[in-house]
Amino acid sequence: MNELQNQDRELAINERAPAPVRLAPFVDVHQNQDGYLVLADLPGVTRSDIAIRLEDNELTVEATRPGRSLGGTEVPPKQYRRQFRVPEGIDATRVDARYESGVLRVTLPKAEAKKPRLIEVQ
Amino acid sequence: MYNHWNDIERTWAAMEALRRGMNQAFSGSESGETPRFGRLIQAAAARTPAVDIFEVEDAYLVTADLPGFKREDVELKFANDQLLISATRAAATPEGYQAVMEERGALQLSKALGFAAKIDAEHIEAKLSDGVLEVRIPKHPEAKPRQIPIHIG
Structure with missing residues (x-):
């Protein structure tokens, strides 16, 4: 019963909340011999709200930013999303992401050149 | 009211960016090189960051999206009953890298905001976190709504 009431309350809150605005963040892509660096402007988001x-070979960046309602002025929540096709040969295990001062930095290192492999003769 | 002005400023900035972009496309970039095919033509004019203004009973709250700005990139002043915000972020390719795609570009905010209520300038506070500047501008005590007691005669 209590649970039902809670659910009702949650529904009421959801209904009142404005729909999020979908935005494509501005992105820079840079490269050097070691790999790629992707920078995205994502102001006002929390680290844990970035996916x-x-x-x-598709890189997807998503983030949500809460809205704000204060003194009769309402700023709706924002949903940032961007998707890129990345070149082959990225070492997915070493992809690194950092968020600082409202900017997301994703480094995509190129995989080490396949080393010659000695094949044992059985 | 402020938002309206913001729109005009943005439209103006967009027109300026377009004009410079066209100039670059036809006469080569500023360094004299012909822009490479497939490369985004960089808008020389900076974009204006989004600004929101809220008013509550005892204060105004101004927020601006300033991703990648450091504290020293932002200047705040209160003079002649106006809050002056100026902030600039230059477009840059990180050291040792070659640009593949550049959209973030330069951001420039230059704004003078006036307020209907008298401001307590001594207690204006500002913080910059996660790329968002937030300025709290308290109203002067005499500008705040005051409850007036009614005496029964």
């Missing part, structure tokens, strides 16, 4: 995925 980065690298799947089938």
Whole structure:
């Protein structure tokens, strides 16, 4: 019963909240011999509200930013999303992401050149 | 009211960016090189960051999206009953890298904000966190709404 009431309250809150605005953040991509550096302007988000995925050579960056309602002025929540096709040969295990001063930095290192492998003769 | 002005400023900035972009496309970049095909033509004019203004009973709150700005990139002044904000972020390719795609570019905020209520300038506070500047501008005590007691005669 209590749980039901709580659910009702949550629903009421959700109904009142304005729909999030979908935005594509501004992004820079740089490269050097070691790999790629992706910078995205994501002001006002919390680290834990950023999701980065690298799947089938597609890099997806998503982040949510809470809205604000104060003194009759309402700023709706924002949903940032950007997707890129990245070149082959990225070492997915060494992808690194940092968030500082409202800017997300993702480094995508190139995989080490495949080393010649000695094949043992059985 | 402020938002309206913001729109005009943005439209102006966009027109300026377009004009410079066209100039660059036809006469080569400022360094004299012909822009490479497939490379984004950099808008020389900076974009204006988004600014929101809130008013509560005892204060105004001004927020500005300033991603990648350091404290020293932002200047705040209160003079002649106006809050002056100026902040600049230059476009830059990090050392040792070559640009593949550049959209973030330069950001420039230059704004003078006036307020309807008298301001307590001594107690204006500002902080910059996660790329958002937040300035709290308290109203002067005499500007705050005051409850007036009614005496029964």
